[in-house]
Amino acid sequence: MALTVNLPFRRREPPAPPHDVAAAALRSDRFRLERETDWRRLEEVVTRLEKNRIRRVSDADLLELPVLYRKAASSLAVARETSLDAATLDYLEGLVRRAALQVHGPREGFGRWMLRFLGGGWARAVREIWLDICIALAVSIAGAVAGWLLVARDDAWYYALVSSDFGDTRQPGASREVLAETLEGTKDADGLATFATYLFSHNSGVAIMAFALGFAFGVPTLLLGFYNLAIMGAMLWLFFQAGLGIDFAAWLSIHGTTELTAFLLADAAGLHIGRAMAFPGDRTLMAATQKAGRRAATVMAGVVIMLVCAGLLEGFGRQLVHVTPTRFAVGGTMLVLWLGYFTLSGRRRA
Template sequence: MSAVLSPGMGAIEQAALRSDRFRLEREGDWKRLDAIVTRIEKGRAKGLPDEDLLALPGLYRAVASSLSIARETSLDAATLAYLEALVQRAWFQVYGPRSSLGEWLAGFIGGGWSAAVRAIWIDLLVALAVMVAGTVVGWLLVAHDVEWYQALVPGGLGETRVPGASAAVLRETLFGHTEEQGMSVFAAYLFSHNAQIAILAFALGFAFGLPSLMLLVQNTATLGALLWLFADKGLLIDLCGWLSVHGTTELFAILLAGAAGLHIGRGIAFPGDRPVLESAALAGRHAATVMAGVVLMLVIAGLLEGFARQLIDQTAGRFIVGGFMLAFWLAYFFAYRGRRQTAGGHFA
């Protein structure tokens, strides 16, 4: 029979009895959490039963609640010290970092990024189809009515790249810039413009992915109009080589950003069996990993655009660089597996 507090008891006896009852009612959870955390700390997490791993977050919250009550009711110092230490240890295992920055980066480059890209393959296919369609639409619109060119192509592309310019003038924009130092004005403009498109395509994905798809269409329609302009003067192959140096990386980055935004929108619009917030959170984790890599790709594209494209003044050499970069990205994302970082911070 449990003890009952009596009015005749002294304050010390009553406090001790409350502490004992509090411990007896909750000690089972404390001991179980302590045992689980101790095994994880000793590197024996793989041997834990699934039910213990699943119970870990709930046990942590229960013990944290016990600590809060213990503080409010001024229980004995030994109980408080034990609970504070246990909560700190459990928090580190539930929410704390599992690896250093170097280990995380190794896991990210060594397979985590490529795995995240493969996880959104459906969105990649949709985004790719939209980008191809946007390019075709841009070409056809300008071919039908040249006035569309001014509407589709921003003014930052330069006054010389306009309908009516001669083949010689257009050719001068592609060759003969090896003496320029660093990024040209046009290269800097393109890099800034495409980086904004990539970031917006991802950021606006929460609106069911529709703004992301519209941005992809808008950006590739500009590309289609530019392709038509140079094709009309017999310079399509030279333009494609000129674009390929950085474009195979930059357009791939825009594709990934658009697919990441679409993935978030699809997770919200079609949550399946999961609650909407849970589905959105899961999609967000995949998309965030993809976008972390997109930033890296945009930096690489900027370097290629600002230096390699200007140093290589021949179409064949430009195609070699662009083709190599495309083959590299395809191999990394879809052939290379490497190590994948798990949610617990370990590598598989």
């Protein structure tokens, strides 16, 4: 005998009577008309601020902006709860979003931020990580010395340290003439812009990697800095033993004083974050890392600027300037400018 199951019958709700729809529309219109004046005033102020026409905004409107913003946000909350018409909801959501950017967003444009950054903000951030700079500098010097001593003892280390991209004809056993040719520039400027762009891309990748590795408590950052300078130490030995040490130093200095300083700051910025994570002190790990991260990020923003300068100096200056004293003069001038900026800029006068 088959069993029958009686399913509950669900009645379909009848559509809302026309008078309920009319009442809802009337309620929506009344809600909008009661507050529309404040909304329009807020929209006008926000539009002028978005167009950088702050001079056309009166002091009264600026002082009233937070109040108008809170009123609009409150109206939006009420509109959502009472399910007002979609057009009012869309308008309020867009208005509140735009006003929030003006009330809680950044107070300055990119140009003003850049002036404040170059006017001392970057230099102060660099001075604040002086301990990390000293540690990174000591490790870098140790790397250069180690590279020199290793290759001097056994030139097989040269091939282990210096890749073929750097080595080419600059190898142990090469004649003085061959090595001297690698230090010569070019008289043709064609293609140097592309070369400078490539150099910036490569150098910025190395710097960003050194910075990013700082999150592993700074140890990989120091190892990378040690290795990079070991390469330079090996190449210094190669040219000094061929009697071209001064020429190589001049060839390197024209861009190296900027580039190596940028790498040093990138290493120090990564180490700064690593030290904050390893030794947060009285603060929580998150608070210590957040503070160190903001400072290190400021330093890295300047590192990018330095690498742009280094790319131009290496791509153009090193290739077009052939005289050793002139190369030293350019490199030395850049070093003095950077040291002077980091030492003096942004200090408040008593």
